[in-house]
Each structure stands twice: as C-alpha cells, then as structure tokens.
Amino acid sequence: MNPPTGTPTGTPAGVPACGGLASPRRPLLNRSLDGLGTTIFAEMSALAAATGAINLGQGFPDTDGPEAVREAAVRALRDGRGNQYPPGAGVPELRAAICAHQRRFYGLEFDPDTEVLVTAGATEGIAAAMLALLEPGDEVIAFEPFYDSYAASIAMAGGVRVPLALRAPDFRPDLDALRAAITRRTRLLLLNSPHNPTGTVLTRDELTAIAALAVERDLLVVTDEVYEHLVFDDGAHIPLISLPGMRDRTVSISSAGKTFSFTGWKVGWVTGSAELVSAVRTTKQFLTYVASGPFQYAVAEALALPDAYYAAFRDDLQTKRDLLTAGLTAAGFEVYRPQGTYFITTDIAPLGETDALTFCRTLPQRSGVVAVPNSVFYDHPTAGRTQVRFAFCKREDVLKEAASRLRTTFDR
Numbered sequence: 001m002n003p004p005t006g007t008p009t010g011t012p013a014g015v016p017a018c019g020g021l022a023s024p025r026r027p028l029l030n031r032s033l034d035g036l037g038t039t040i041f042a043e044m045s046a047l048a049a050a051t052g053a054i055n056l057g058q059g060f061p062d063t064d065g066p067e068a069v070r071e072a073a074v075r076a077l078r079d080g081r082g083n084q085y086p087p088g089a090g091v092p093e094l095r096a097a098i099c100a101h102q103r104r105f106y107g108l109e110f111d112p113d114t115e116v117l118v119t120a121g122a123t124e125g126i127a128a129a130m131l132a133l134l135e136p137g138d139e140v141i142a143f144e145p146f147y148d149s150y151a152a153s154i155a156m157a158g159g160v161r162v163p164l165a166l167r168a169p170d171f172r173p174d175l176d177a178l179r180a181a182i183t184r185r186t187r188l189l190l191l192n193s194p195h196n197p198t199g200t201v202l203t204r205d206e207l208t209a210i211a212a213l214a215v216e217r218d219l220l221v222v223t224d225e226v227y228e229h230l231v232f233d234d235g236a237h238i239p240l241i242s243l244p245g246m247r248d249r250t251v252s253i254s255s256a257g258k259t260f261s262f263t264g265w266k267v268g269w270v271t272g273s274a275e276l277v278s279a280v281r282t283t284k285q286f287l288t289y290v291a292s293g294p295f296q297y298a299v300a301e302a303l304a305l306p307d308a309y310y311a312a313f314r315d316d317l318q319t320k321r322d323l324l325t326a327g328l329t330a331a332g333f334e335v336y337r338p339q340g341t342y343f344i345t346t347d348i349a350p351l352g353e354t355d356a357l358t359f360c361r362t363l364p365q366r367s368g369v370v371a372v373p374n375s376v377f378y379d380h381p382t383a384g385r386t387q388v389r390f391a392f393c394k395r396e397d398v399l400k401e402a403a404s405r406l407r408t409t410f411d412r
Contacts, residue, residue, distance in 0.1 A: 032155040032158065040376045041058045041372070044058065053364035054370065054394075054402045056369060057372045057389075057390075057391065058372070060263045060391075062393075062395055064261060065260040065302070066309065068301070073297070075297075076295075076297040077294045082296060086290050086296060089116065089118065090118025090296060091118070094118055096112045097299070098110070098118075098303065100304070102271060108242055115274050116269060117284060120291035120292060121255050122226045122254060122257075124287055126253060129270070131157045133222070133276075137159075137160060138186075140161050140186075141161075141181055141188075142162070142191075143165075145197055145378050145384055145387075160185070163380065165383050168345075170200075171345075173202070175206065175209050178210070182217050186217065188220045188222060189210065193207075193223070194228070196343060198343075199336070201231050201237065201339040204238055207238055208243060211245060214249060221250045222253065223239065223250060224253050224254075230313075230314060230317055232338070232339060233318070241272065251277075252271045254269060259313070260299070266292050317393065320396060321337075321338060321392050324392040324403060325344060327400070327404075327406065327407070328390065328403065328406065330407055331411050332350055332351050333406075334349065355375075355385060356386055357375055360373045368405050369406055371390050372391075374388060
C-alpha cells in the first residue's frame with residue numbers, strides 16, 4: 001500500500017494538518033533493516049531468468065526428490081490430510097518421524113509432544129528463535145560469511161550481531177577470537193554446520209570447545225543444520241546438542257528441503273528442551289501460524305527412507321562437487337573444496353577480477369552462468385570481496401555445460 005499523499009480534506013494547502021509544525025516524514029522501513037533490501041538470491045535468479053543463463057546461484061536442485069515422497073504428498077492431498085490447518089506444533093506423524101530421525105542418526109531422544117516444532121522451513125525456525133530468545137541490545141555471535149536471513153532475523157529481534165570471520169583458505173573458526181568476542185551482553189551463538197557458503201564442517205574438537213564456552217558463559221546456542229546429510233569424504237555431522245551441557249541450552253534447526261530436494265515445500269523443524277521449544281513456538285505461531293499441511297505427511301515418510309537413500313544422495317552430490325570443482329579450477333578460479341553443503345566458494349582474483357558483486361552481475365552476459373558474491377554474506381565485505389559461490393546441486397550435464405562456458409570465457 002502506498003503512503004498517503006496530498007493534503008487532508010479541509011486543510012488549506014501549505015498549512016500543516018492539526019495546526020502542528022511540518023516535519024520530515026519518517027523512513028518507511030524500520031531502521032534496523034537498513035541495507036537489507038531484496039535478497040541477493042532474488043536478484044541473481046531474476047538475472048538468470050532474464051538472460052537464460054545457467055543458474056548456479058541459488059541453492060535449489062533442478063530435479064525433484066524421490067517419487068515415493070512426492071506421491072505421499074499427493075496421497076495426503078487426496079485423502080484430505082493437511083488440507084485444513086494442521087496442529088500448531090506440526091502433525092503428530094511428522095513430529096514422531098523427526099524424533100525417530102534424531103534417534104536413528106544421532107542417538108538423541110526428544111518428546112514429540114513438547115520438544116519438537118514444525119516450521120515453514122529452517123528460515124522461519126531461525127527467525128522465530130531470534131524473536132523468542134533475544135531482548136533488544138542482546139549480542140549474537142555468528143561466523144561470517146553467513147546466510148543473509150541471519151542478519152535480518154537478528155535485526156528484527158532488536159539484537160546486535162557480532163560477526164567472526166571464517167577466513168580462506170580453510171575457513172576454520174578462530175576459537176580464541178570467539179572467546180574474546182563474548183561480553184556481558186552476549187546472549188546467543190548462532191552456528192551453521194555444515195556451513196553455507198564455505199562448506200566448512202565443524203569438527204568434534206571445535207564443537208566441544210564451543211560447547212564448553214557456552215556452558216562457561218551461560219549462553220544459548222541456535223544451530224542451523226539443514227545440510228546435515230551432505231557431509232563428504234567420509235566426514236560426519238555432529239549435532240552440538242548431543243555434547244555435554246548442551247541439551248538444555250541449544251535450539252537445533254533443520255529441514256527437509258535440502259535432504260529430499262523439495263525446497264519449495266518449506267518444511268522445517270526445531271528440536272530442543274521443552275522450555276526452549278515452547279519459547280520458539282510462542283513467536284512462530286504469530287509468523288505463519290501453520291504451513292505446508294499435506295507436505296508434512298510426505299516428509300514424515302521421507303524421514304523413514306532407508307540408509308541407502310541417504311548414502312546415495314550424499315554420494316551423488318559429492319560426485320557433482322568434484323565435477324564442478326574440476327571445471328572451475330580448469331577455468332582459472334581458485335577453488336576452496338567444500339566439506340559439505342551444496343556450494344563451492346571460489347576466489348576470482350586469479351582471473352584478474354577485484355569485486356565479486358560486479359563480477360556476478362556481469363557474469364550472465366559474459367558467460368551465460370549465474371553465481372552469487374560471497375561479499376554480501378559478510379558484515380565486512382572486504383573480507384570476501386573476491387569470493388564467489390557456485391551451487392552444484394544441478395544435473396551433471398548442466399554442471400558440465402556451465403564449466404565449459406566458464407572455461408571459454410576465462411581460461412587463458
């Protein structure tokens with residue numbers, strides 16, 4: 001809706017309404033959201049559509065997930081399950097399946113009635129957690145580069161983000177810097193492992209040190225674990241909540257979109273202690289209230305797929321990672337080989353390029369390929385000024401064509 005314009009009826013032109021003094025109009029956007037604007041993903045996907053370029057920017061697959069899971073959604077629709085508002089916490093079948101998944105893969109036990117909350121994707125789960133757990137002025141420490149919704153969620157909750165940079169080439173956390181960043185105003189750590197966009201997977205030693213700091217300084221932790229089943233090279237995902245002292249101070253967040261290649265269904269979940277989940281649910285109910293009714297039943301069936309599915313899914317993405325890594329290297333990029341996720345971070349400096357944002361805005365016309373600049377994921381853009389992210393969750397023929405186009409443009 002556009003803001004009102006003109007002069008109120010009955011008020012002579014040039015005379016302030018109500019006899020008050022004229023004053024500048026306040027900005028329409030909440031000042032805490034200054035600088036956020038349209039997400040880089042929307043901008044780059046629009047460029048892909050406008051130019052017909054191969055979209056390796058946004059992290060969504062170009063094929064659907066398992067047919068049996070899709071048919072489960074159709075069956076739920078036809079059977080009338082989820083066509084009306086589902087329960088606020090999520091359908092019982094999905095909450096039970098989430099608990100079974102946490103037990104099966106990590107040995108974690110949760111009560112499906114009090115310790116699980118279904119959300120409209122992990123993004124809503126993160127936003128609801130920030131709104132629930134932060135007071136204005138509370139500090140939130142997050143490793144940058146970070147997914148752009150983190151900054152928005154912290155800002156909307158009135159929090160103050162405190163970024164700690166993960167630096168090339170290995171993108172490991174500096175635990176001494178983490179300790180030094182904690183102040184009396186620090187309320188919460190926001191962790192993402194496997195990490196988007198760098199592909200870093202936190203080790204047990206790193207997680208143990210972070211857990212010890214959280215216990216020592218009485219901090220809450222919110223973990224974004226949406227790529228939990230995409231850890232490569234025989235690595236392992238370790239949920240922070242499984243470590244000593246973390247059960248009652250961790251909000252774990254994950255989703256079905258990345259694991260089952262149905263990102264448009266927007267089915268995520270929160271697990272944690274009853275007290276923490278109740279707090280997150282309090283805010284979540286005033287965001288979407290509920291969402292994705294029929295898809296919740298389908299995801300419940302997806303979570304019960306056999307181990308062979310999860311292994312094949314991981315191996316397929318690892319093959320695609322290796323394919324695109326080789327193609328980008330051949331084109332002249334410096335490539336940082338990811339340990340997990342959908343994404344490869346590269347450096348464009350060897351190509352003679354100096355600005356990732358400009359590079360990505362011109363790449364569709366130059367090469368017919370879309371990528372995303374990592375600089376937008378930093379509070380300090382100079383830290384990632386020449387870093388560019390490519391998504392490899394695409395068909396192999398698409399990745400080969402993208403690599404060929406990039407080699408034609410840049411290989412010298």
